[in-house]
Amino acid sequence: MSTSTSALPRALWALMVGNFVIGTGVMVVPGTLNDISQSLGVSIPQAGQLITAAAILMGLGAPAFASLVAGWDRRRLLTISLLWYGLLTAACALAPSYASLLPLRVLAVISPAVFTPQAAACVGLLVRPDQRGRAITFVFLGWSVASVMGMPLSAWIGGTLGWRWAFGLVALMSLASAAWVWREMPDGIKPAALSRQAWQATLGSAPLMLAVGVTLLSAFGQFTLFSY
Template sequence: MTSTPAKSSSAALPKVLWPLLFGNFVIGTGVMIVPGTLNEISTSLGVSVAVAGQLIAAAAAVMCIGAPLFATFVAGWDRRRLLALSMLWYAVFLGLSALMPDFGSLLVVRVLTVVSPAIFTPQAAACVGLLVLPEQRGRAITFVFLGWSVASVLGMPIGALIGGMFGWRSAFGFVALLSLLSAVWVWRSMPNGVKPPALSRAAWAETFQSRALMLCVAVTLLYSAGQFVLFSYFAPYYKAMLNITPLQLSLLFAWFGAFGLIGNIFMSRQIDRIGAPSAVMWGVGSMALSLLIWPLGTSLVLVALVMVPWGLGCFSSNSAQQARLVGIAPALASGSIALNSSAMYAGQALGAGSGGWLIAHGGMYSLHWFGLVGLLAAMAMSWWATRQRAHGTV
């Protein structure tokens, strides 16, 4: 490896983290492009909103299974090549998605597209520890995951606006171009020889046998499912509730994402001081507060206010969870982060599938209550994980 970590925890983070942040921005934009254009996909391809939502569930299921599998398969790959190729793959299949003539073919190509998120996000996080000092790790990981927050501020709203004005195919093409740019930037910026140590079978076994790690992974599963019961269907929900226009929807997504960015920035500055477990509880609790007061959102302005706590907690909790796992067992980070990503995507699949079922059975206006149950369960599980850790359970 040719890069040298910064010399103190208070020093500026290495510039090589910027293309990783941008890569997560593109990955996040591509993942969230379907929720942002769900109305247009449904209308264009002649399927119901509930059926169109299965694009989210199917993709999330593939990312769930793929994250730990690819963590093993690509263990010996140089991260410069791996991350650049994964973004190139993303570009190609996002472009192909825009050309699909019907829902069935789009579903197949979408499943292939999300191989990239299953690789890029967990592997980018896993190699951060080789680019910074241990005492900078929490700040560096949350910095890289700012890309997902920025995707919610800029990528998802812009994608939704492009989809509303020019059609979902144009929105997919836009993200494909961003993916090409990301692939080039990663290739030009990442040093050669960045290879996190491969996990042996014994290490994988240790990861699965660690109660502390598995409880944390369960927390991610629960809060991801709780969020995506409703988040997957924001576009049709607000169309039904408020007859929202594409521009208003884009502005609402931008508002939500702005607070996601603020929450993640705050978390990146405070996590090493307050500790990752407290940071996770803070983030999930903020999201739960929004869903608790969700019925108060009876106008566009009130909806925007109700969404603020959710925005503050949604991406910051993901970042804090990654730092929490690395802190519990640094040597097992490649495996635990991959499993955590898998749990996040499994939760998305579970939430999107459950939300689609509820909508199909007339439950559009009760989505937030089901989501709240998942978030409260996540908080209880997180408390238990912290308690187990405090009593020395590994």
């Protein structure tokens, strides 16, 4: 890999901020749920289906997309996923009705299903083996910051200016983050794809599946609490 050691921290910062933008975009619906409901003339449970549909797409899409994008250069993949996020979130902000907003939202959250797991997968190729745990934790810090700052910010903007402005801000941040990732990520980062045997070993591991189950229940509880 032809990149200097001094460039690596900047690449990790770009990935961490990318995760913050991704997380804030996921949290923008729970933060603006009341305003979406009132603005589009739908009930709170119906507006909440935006959260459900996005969660299903991200949960099922992450492993599926991992196989589809296995051979992609991660600089291009991560940049394209943020550009997609920005453009589709901007389209959501302009959606005239709930019927048009729902499919646009589902298409937009393809990006979280791609960006977050693939950012974590490529971290191991950006740092030394002894730094991998710390680097992955740092990159995922973006989601933690999004839950602490991103959703309250979205709620404040939604309550003050309207949900469309909150979506618009996420779109702008996504485009800026895409430019940063493109600038800082080196070329040639292609983590090895999981083989069929590796997938079978993963899905057949009881301790790992138990950890995934706990994470899934935690996420269910978190989004239910944040939303309602």
